Amino acid sequence: xxxxxxxxxxxxxxxxxxxxxxxxxxxxxxxxxxxxxxxxxxxxxxxxxxxxxxxxxxxxxxxxxxxxxxxxxxxxxxxxxxxxxxxxxxxxxxxxxxxxxxxxxxxxxxxxxxxxxxxxxxxxxxxxxxxxxxxxxxxxxxxxxxxxxxxxxxxxxxxxxxxxxxxxxxxxxxxxxxxxxxxxxxxxxxxxxxxxxxxxxxxxxxxxxxxxxxxxxxxxxxxxxxxxxxxxxxxxxxxxxxxxxxxxxxxxxxxxxxxxxxxxxxxxxxxxxxxxxxxxxxxxxxxxxxxxxxxxxxxxxxxxxxxxxxxxxxxxxxxxxxxxxxxxxxxxxx
Amino acid sequence: xxxxxxxxxxxxxxxxxxxxxxxxxxxxxxxxxxxxxxxxxxxxxxxxxxxxxxxxxxxxxxxxxxxxxxxxxxxxxxxxxxxxxxxxxxxxxxxxxxxxxxxxxxxxxxxxxxxxxxxxxxxxxxxxxxxxxxxxxxxxxxxxxxxxxxxxxxxxxxxxxxxxxxxxxxxxxxxxxxxxxxxxxxxxxxxxxxxxxxxxxxxxxxxxxxxxxxxxxxxxxxxxxxxxxxxxxxxxxxxxxxxxxxxxxxxxxxxxxxxxxxxxxxxxxxxxxxxxxxxxxxxxxxxxxxxxxxxxxxxxxxxxxxxxxxxxxxxxxxxxxxxxxxxxxxxxxx
Numbered sequence: 001x002x003x004x005x006x007x008x009x010x011x012x013x014x015x016x017x018x019x020x021x022x023x024x025x026x027x028x029x030x031x032x033x034x035x036x037x038x039x040x041x042x043x044x045x046x047x048x049x050x051x052x053x054x055x056x057x058x059x060x061x062x063x064x065x066x067x068x069x070x071x072x073x074x075x076x077x078x079x080x081x082x083x084x085x086x087x088x089x090x091x092x093x094x095x096x097x098x099x100x101x102x103x104x105x106x107x108x109x110x111x112x113x114x115x116x117x118x119x120x121x122x123x124x125x126x127x128x129x130x131x132x133x134x135x136x137x138x139x140x141x142x143x144x145x146x147x148x149x150x151x152x153x154x155x156x157x158x159x160x161x162x163x164x165x166x167x168x169x170x171x172x173x174x175x176x177x178x179x180x181x182x183x184x185x186x187x188x189x190x191x192x193x194x195x196x197x198x199x200x201x202x203x204x205x206x207x208x209x210x211x212x213x214x215x216x217x218x219x220x221x222x223x224x225x226x227x228x229x230x231x232x233x234x235x236x237x238x239x240x241x242x243x244x245x246x247x248x249x250x251x252x253x254x255x256x257x258x259x260x261x262x263x264x265x266x267x268x269x270x271x272x273x274x275x276x277x278x279x280x281x282x283x284x285x286x287x288x289x290x291x292x293x294x295x296x297x298x299x300x301x302x303x304x305x306x307x308x309x310x311x312x313x314x315x316x317x318x319x320x321x322x323x324x325x326x327x328x329x330x331x332x333x334x
Numbered sequence: 335x336x337x338x339x340x341x342x343x344x345x346x347x348x349x350x351x352x353x354x355x356x357x358x359x360x361x362x363x364x365x366x367x368x369x370x371x372x373x374x375x376x377x378x379x380x381x382x383x384x385x386x387x388x389x390x391x392x393x394x395x396x397x398x399x400x401x402x403x404x405x406x407x408x409x410x411x412x413x414x415x416x417x418x419x420x421x422x423x424x425x426x427x428x429x430x431x432x433x434x435x436x437x438x439x440x441x442x443x444x445x446x447x448x449x450x451x452x453x454x455x456x457x458x459x460x461x462x463x464x465x466x467x468x469x470x471x472x473x474x475x476x477x478x479x480x481x482x483x484x485x486x487x488x489x490x491x492x493x494x495x496x497x498x499x500x501x502x503x504x505x506x507x508x509x510x511x512x513x514x515x516x517x518x519x520x521x522x523x524x525x526x527x528x529x530x531x532x533x534x535x536x537x538x539x540x541x542x543x544x545x546x547x548x549x550x551x552x553x554x555x556x557x558x559x560x561x562x563x564x565x566x567x568x569x570x571x572x573x574x575x576x577x578x579x580x581x582x583x584x585x586x587x588x589x590x591x592x593x594x595x596x597x598x599x600x601x602x603x604x605x606x607x608x609x610x611x612x613x614x615x616x617x618x619x620x621x622x623x624x625x626x627x628x629x630x631x632x633x634x635x636x637x638x639x640x641x642x643x644x645x646x647x648x649x650x651x652x653x654x655x656x657x658x659x660x661x662x663x664x665x666x667x668x
Contacts, residue, residue: 028379032572033488034417034557035383037480040374045362049369049460050428050475056467083368094384094428094473126383133390134468139428141384141475146371154367223368238366 004106005099005131012129016093016110022118026089027125036126038090041145047086048143051076051225055135063179066105068200069138070112076225077142078120078204079278083223085152085213086144088122088206094139096132109138120206150213157220157239157283159312166205166279166296167303169228170256170267173274175199177259191255198253202278208299209280215295217288224279229272229327231281232308233316239283245308247320268320272327283310338440339433339465346463349437350427350444356452360423361459370460372424375479381420382477385410385559389469397513400439402534403472404446410559411476412454412538413612417557419486419547420478422456422540428473430466443472454540484547491554491573491617493646500539500613500630501637503562504590504601507608509533511593525589532587536612542633543614551626554617563606563661565615566642567650573617579642581654602654606661617644 004012017031029037040046053059053073061069074091081088093113097106117124122142175195178188188196205223212218222235228250236243252260252271260267284292296304308318316327338346351365363371374380387393387407395403408425415422427447431440451458456476509529512522522530539557546552556569562584570577586594586605594601618626630638642652650661 028482029485029487034414034555035381035420035476035478037418037485038380038382040380044374046372046374046380046477047369048372048424048426048475048477050426050473051462052428052430052464052473054430054464054466057465080368084371086369090382092382092384092475094386096386096388096471128385128473130386130388131391132388132469132471135466137430137466137471139384139386139462139473141382141426142369143380143382144369148362151363151371153363221368 002103003099004097004101004103007103009129012106015107019110019114020124022123024123027123030123030125036090036092038125038143041089044145044147045151046143047081047084047146048141049077049080050139050141051080052137052139054137061136064200066108067112070109071116071201073138073140074113074116075202075204075278077140078206079223079225081142081144082204082206082209083152083221083280084146085150085209085221086146087210088120088142088144090123090125090143091117092125092141093127095127096130096137098132098136101136146213150216152209152213152218152221154220154222154235155238157235157241157310158285159241159310161219161283161285161310162289162306163232163243163245163308163310164282164284164304164306165224165228166208166301168251168253169224169277169279170271170274171195171198171253172202172276173270174253174256174259177263191258195253195255195259199276202276204278205280205301208296208301211295211299212282212292215291217292217295218282218284220283222281224277224281225275227273227275233327235281235283236310236316239310242311242314243308243316244311245318247318249305249307251303251305336437337433338431338435338437341437343463346440349441353444353448354458356457358457361457364457364459370424370426372459372477375423378479378481379485380477381415381418381480382475383411383414384473384475385414386471386473388471395470398534400442401446404443405450405535407472407474408447408450409536409538409612411474412540413557413559415476415478416538416540416543417486417555417614418480419484419543419555420480421544422454422476422478424457424459424477425451426459426475427461429461430464430471432466432470435470447474480547484550486543486547486552486555488554488556488569489572491569491575491644492619493575493644495553495617495619495644496623496640497566497577497579497642497644498616498618498638498640499558499562500542500635502585502587503558503611503613504605504608505529505532505587506536506610507604508587508590508593511597525592529587529589529593533610536610538612539614539635542630542635545629545633546616546626549625549629551622551629552616552618556615558611558613558615559609561607561609562611567661569615569617570644570650573644575644575646576648577642577650578645579652581652583639583641585637585639
């Protein structure tokens with residue numbers, strides 16, 4: 001079987017180049033030189049982020065198709081751009097490849113990266129290939145742009161701002177749970193299949209982030225990569241506030257509720273702690289509520305809901321029936 | 335012993351932040367949000383590159399101090415910027431960390447990254463931390479800027495252009511050979527110690543790349559990361575030329591010559607094939623020679639030498655005594 005080791009570095013780079021379609025005019029110099037050269041967007045700031053997927057930490061090759069790994073590696077980065085309100089322009093792909101990786105998997109992974117990148121109007125501009133003596137590591141860098149006055153940060157929230165999320169939570173964690181439990185894909189209903197899809201092929205809320213940023217209706221934003229609880233905690237702490245959520249307002253995905261029933265888990269705790277829902281969390285002052293919801297509506301995002309507010313009292317809490325309980329921890333990488 | 339796993343992700347990020355000194359005004363938003371935000375340099379293009387160091391492929395923890403790994407991870411990226419003539423502005427650091435990595439090694443590695451970054455006037459602007467079930471991987475992204483008309487590419491060379499390199503070669507490969515052979519550091523002479531230093535703590539030729547770019551005297555440039563032979567081959571191929579070197583003109587480092595004698599290797603072949611000499615290779619038209627050498631001199635680079643020329647005939651050759659022989663292969667990652 002052909003492997004990345006048998007192909008050689010130059011042939012791998014040629015295979016990447018052969019897959020590129022979108023070479024926008026701002027890409028002055030793409031793959032093939034010592035560095036990529038990009039013309040900045042006039043009057044805008046550069047926004048840059050990096051995030052990686054590590055085999056056996058973030059994915060298992062036995063569970064997830066190589067294309068999906070590529071799609072997800074881009075989506076997790078674009079989600080960070082979405083949380084700033086930025087528009088993606090360029091991606092760099094840095095791969096640490098086990099020598100025995102089948103060439104077909106390499107091609108599929110690159111296909112996933114290129115399709116997710118180009119679907120957002122961005123270009124794969126460069127990167128790096130190296131050998132890995134251990135896991136496959138897919139490290140993506142995403143660059144975007146935003147006007148200075150539109151930039152969304154996580155530290156701009158104020159006590160009294162209302163908290164919204166752009167869609168149901170717990171779905172990705174339920175999808176991961178199903179993979180870990182070895183469920184048969186054929187046996188799954190539509191809700192469960194959606195949970196798997198959210199875990200395997202997340203889509204960043206780029207349009208929503210951009211339109212909310214343009215409306216200047218939100219004071220702060222963050223994505224839910226590390227879970228809802230962690231996102232609320234980090235936004236609140238950065239904004240020097242506390243936060244209070246109401247359990248019954250939290251939209252737990254139907255597939256996650258069904259999964260929790262089967263697994264004997266509490267759906268609210270599951271949804272608060274579960275990571276990898278690439279939704280966005282916004283803090284919105286009451287007087288900007290209509291402008292915010294109008295921007296969200298224009299983005300095509302139909303499931304945005306109010307879940308609580310920032311408080312002057314510090315600490316992050318959830319009101320549940322008559323009890324007020326502190327947040328569980330989110331996903332930690334160590 | 336304290337490890338990165340016992341410290342936890344947030345504490346690690348705090349430890350990075352505590353080490354930062356240089357937060358230039360163009361860094362609108364640094365570590366701590368979903369993405370970094372950077373104000374582009376007015377009238378200039380963004381130059382961006384990524385390169386990684388993988389444990390047991392590019393370094394061994396038993397051989398190399400953690401600080402040096404950090405310094406080198408930045409230098410290999412800055413060398414790519416130098417080859418474009420660009421000035422570094424920002425760095426992102428993406429680490430895949432074995433959980434048992436001692437916290438002291440993490441701190442030292444970050445110290446190396448920050449010191450190399452800030453020494454070049456750039457800022458550590460963001461990054462990512464994740465767990466690795468295998469090797470330590472240090473993935474660095476470097477961003478810089480350059481004026482459009484000054485940009486150095488590898489594909490601008492023309493037949494007849496003269497080839498220059500900025501310093502002696504073979505030193506880093508000799509340093510690696512010494513480490514592999516388990517030499518005693520105390521027993522080494524000054525030349526041999528310099529070979530080790532070139533391997534372990536390379537410095538990118540940033541000032542030389544920038545001043546040559548500003549002088550617009552070179553038609554093409556590339557760095558020697560993958561060895562002299564590979565650099566000449568890639569610059570020539572990208573420029574649709576061939577190349578001819580003269581063996582006696584190639585400046586093999588004194589420590590590498592001594593190492594080859596001991597190891598029974600041919601110094602010229604060793605120096606052509608050996609990678610990781612972070613010198614630059616320039617193609618210079620004869621009529622720009624004086625401007626080029628003046629720019630190199632202003633950069634403080636004292637060891638720049640002429641090694642051959644680009645040819646209209648394709649293929650890359652070296653003239654040695656009375657024989658004309660094809661190039662050996664450079665370092666390949668697979």
